Amino acid sequence: MSFNEQTIKTVANLARLRFPKEDEAKFMADIDSILDWVEQLKEVDVTGVEPLVSVSPRETAIRADEVRDGNIQAELMANAPESVQGFYVVPRMVE
Amino acid sequence: MTDLVTLHIAEAADLLNKKEISAVELTNAHLAEMEKGRILNAYITETPERALADAEASDKRRAAGSALGVLDGIPIANKDLYCTAGVRTTAASKMLANFVPPYESTVTQKLKDAGTVMLGKVNTDQFAMGGSTMTSYFGVTKNPWTDEQGAYSLVPGGSSGGSAAAVAAGLCMGATGSDTGGSIRQPASFCGVTGIKPTYGRCSRYGIVAFASSLDQAGPMARSVKDCALLLGAMAGADKWDSTVAELPVPDFAAALTGDIRGKKIGIPKEYRPAGLNEQVAKVWDKGIQLLRDAGAEIVDISLPHTKYALPVYYIIACAEASSNLSRYDGVRYTERVPGATLDEMYENTRTDGFGSEVIRRILLGTFVLSAGFYDAYYIRAQRVRRLIYDDFQKAFETVDAILAPAAPTPALSYEAMKRMSPVDTYLGDVFTTPSSLAGAPALSLPVGLSDTGLPIGLQIIGKHFDESTVLQIGDVLEKAAGFDLTPRRVKG
Numbered sequence: 335m336s337f338n339e340q341t342i343k344t345v346a347n348l349a350r351l352r353f354p355k356e357d358e359a360k361f362m363a364d365i366d367s368i369l370d371w372v373e374q375l376k377e378v379d380v381t382g383v384e385p386l387v388s389v390s391p392r393e394t395a396i397r398a399d400e401v402r403d404g405n406i407q408a409e410l411m412a413n414a415p416e417s418v419q420g421f422y423v424v425p426r427m428v429e
Numbered sequence: 430m431t432d433l434v435t436l437h438i439a440e441a442a443d444l445l446n447k448k449e450i451s452a453v454e455l456t457n458a459h460l461a462e463m464e465k466g467r468i469l470n471a472y473i474t475e476t477p478e479r480a481l482a483d484a485e486a487s488d489k490r491r492a493a494g495s496a497l498g499v500l501d502g503i504p505i506a507n508k509d510l511y512c513t514a515g516v517r518t519t520a521a522s523k524m525l526a527n528f529v530p531p532y533e534s535t536v537t538q539k540l541k542d543a544g545t546v547m548l549g550k551v552n553t554d555q556f557a558m559g560g561s562t563m564t565s566y567f568g569v570t571k572n573p574w575t576d577e578q579g580a581y582s583l584v585p586g587g588s589s590g591g592s593a594a595a596v597a598a599g600l601c602m603g604a605t606g607s608d609t610g611g612s613i614r615q616p617a618s619f620c621g622v623t624g625i626k627p628t629y630g631r632c633s634r635y636g637i638v639a640f641a642s643s644l645d646q647a648g649p650m651a652r653s654v655k656d657c658a659l660l661l662g663a664m665a666g667a668d669k670w671d672s673t674v675a676e677l678p679v680p681d682f683a684a685a686l687t688g689d690i691r692g693k694k695i696g697i698p699k700e701y702r703p704a705g706l707n708e709q710v711a712k713v714w715d716k717g718i719q720l721l722r723d724a725g726a727e728i729v730d731i732s733l734p735h736t737k738y739a740l741p742v743y744y745i746i747a748c749a750e751a752s753s754n755l756s757r758y759d760g761v762r763y764t765e766r767v768p769g770a771t772l773d774e775m776y777e778n779t780r781t782d783g784f785g786s787e788v789i790r791r792i793l794l795g796t797f798v799l800s801a802g803f804y805d806a807y808y809i810r811a812q813r814v815r816r817l818i819y820d821d822f823q824k825a826f827e828t829v830d831a832i833l834a835p836a837a838p839t840p841a842l843s844y845e846a847m848k849r850m851s852p853v854d855t856y857l858g859d860v861f862t863t864p865s866s867l868a869g870a871p872a873l874s875l876p877v878g879l880s881d882t883g884l885p886i887g888l889q890i891i892g893k894h895f896d897e898s899t900v901l902q903i904g905d906v907l908e909k910a911a912g913f914d915l916t917p918r919r920v921k922g
Contacts, residue, residue: 341797349752349796350759350776351789361786364852365794371853372741372807378814385812386819388643389869390630390673391894397669409531415766422761425772 337366433458434599435916438656439683441602442499445491452491452502456484456546459504463548463600468581469571471595473509474517475549480504483546490544499683500663501544506601508592509550510557511537511647512636516547520638521565522555524783527764534636535668536605536647543663548601552591555785556755557607557640560615560858561847562590564787572620572841573598573917577882583841586616592650593620597917603651603660607637609644610743611837611862614874617650618836618887621876621915623908624650625657628895629869630675632661633668641750642673644743644866652916654875654905658682661897677895685898686905691725693903696829700736701861710835713878713886717833720877720910721903729829733821736864738814743863744856745798745811751788752795758783790852815867822868822891831903832891835861836874840884861889871897873904877911885915 342362346352353361407420416423431444433455444450460477487502496502512518512530519525533541541547555564561584562570570590572583574597585594589606593616596604606613608626617624625648632647639645649660665679697718702711722728760766760779767782769775784792798807825832838860847855865872872891880886888907892900 336803337797342793345793345797345800348800349756349780349792350773351781351784351792352777353781353789361790361793364790365797367851367853368744368790368794368856369797372745372811375738375741375745375810375814378735378738378810378817380810380813380817383813383816385809386816387812388673389819389867389894391675392630392672395672397672406531412531413528413764414762415760415764424761425769425775427772 337362337369434462436602437653438500438503438602438651438659439653441503445502448491452484452487452546453481455502456480456504459548459601466598466600469573469594469598470568471551471570471591471598471600472506472549473519473521473552473567473591476516476547479516480546480548487544487546497542497544499659500540502546503602504546504548505540506548506551506592506595506604507537508553508589508605508607510553510607510638511605512638513537513547513550516550518550518638519567520556521553521567522783522785522788523566524758524765525638525763526566530636532636535633535670536637536664539663539666540605551595551604554588554590556638556788557588557609557612558751558787558791560587560611560855562587563844563847564785566785569844570594574621574841574884575918576843582843582845584619584844584847586619586837586841588612589624589650590616593617593622593624596620596622596650596652603649603656605647605664606650607645607647608866609640609747610866611859613648613650614862614872614887614889615837615858617874618876618885619841621885621913621917622650622652623654623657623873623875624648625661625873625897625900626866626871627661627665627897628871630673631665631871631895631897633671633674635668635670639754641747642754643750644747654873654901654908655683655686657873658686658901675895680898682898682901685902687902688906690721690903690906693726693831694729694829695721695726695903696729696731696825696832698731698733698736698832698834700733701834707839709840709880710838710886714835714888717877717888717907717911720907721833724906724910731825731829731832733825733864735814735817735821739818739864739867740856740860742811742814742818743859743867744794745807746815748791748795749799749808750795752792752799755788755792818864819868822865822870826893830899834889834891836887836889837861840880840886865891870894871900873900875904875908876913877907878913879915
């Protein structure tokens, strides 16, 4: 199977996850067995079948871009782990 | 005196209207039962002050002759996946353990506008990923139905296991659930309650913590089909904050319960009876078929040929969408942060610490099937097979009005049994629910019989898109014919 040590490192990096070696081995084995199981989809003839992206009866609608509230900065920022004067604070990115 | 915590919503509404009970009395009875029922761990957050304030307001409205309708004063619980303004909303995760939304989900707002009383927020699998509540950061919920030794050793199912257990044990009169691949229907079956996953596009997803956006759907859970019909009527409807919701009028679902299903064609899909189907489940299914036939329905054998591919298709699509939806938890906006020297390290530390292992497994799988080189072979192929599954249902509904099938492959399992299962083994529990999820069709789960060891077993009625009325109508007839009025032994205080 293609889900090897290199793949899990690449995928974990894409998903911004990082684990110790033993967890990595466990997740690798789990995903490998899940991928083995989904292999059965290869036996289905899907020639000419359009992918089904959404079962919603509606086309994506666009609504007017208008202000509906405001002055709720404090409420919104209340969930920020770190903020200063209404800004989100993250580790320094530029020296 | 009436036992207030065993009433159905429709019965309580009648007593409230006749002013034989007050919303405050009804709420207090439930708050007391919740306290006794804490051993079940159904609630993550109880909101007794909010509940009493809601109930007092309801009583005032009723006294003034301005009650908001049949649900005014009815105490309910919300799955802790629905954002509730000012009330902690955790998705049963460490990541959101302290998250207090500044806004309200559309569905819970609609229930509030209908006058319901919120008792609290109930447990779920973490980010709704699981079928047992065992992935909850806040501990497992116990199924109020006990094993043969009388012990609380069984899972309530999931992900809406807190909702199902609370409804079954009388810790609320009804609850919101959500269903992505069976998360309302399987716990309803495990706990002996009723729940409906409406058509995709019937209820707004706005403000529900997103798992897989092309599949997630809100729905009610309660102790009767009629109660589900009443709750669904309040929850459904177009919403400008979710463009996937249909702009269709919401029917009077309760009015559809005519009790007469003579001439209705009910499909029995042969693929749902694989070799080795659990005997107890098969027996209850046969009983359901007979009851509907006795009620005058016409039973028709049908085939949904791509059924066996639904599970792998579901896990590819749901995990792909989850990996994308959960990328928002970055340690910047949602309360939880584990520091790191760089921005990327902070992301990695926060996400690895804040997500449980099932969530991580699904993010990894989803990221993989969406990654360059694998996208077509997995994700696009799954979407193609999804169309074949959708077409199976469309074709079946050319000849039948609804489909009757089991809701879950087994009665409730024990924690111990589930702990020993591999991820793929646990995914097999969704075998009967994922096909209709992928098709977006409405499906009701209701208890129809008991296993040899006295555990509830539910059946599913799957209907045409936006035809919940027929699904509920047939369900109501089946419920009355089955006469399933059993509740688990009451929790001792």
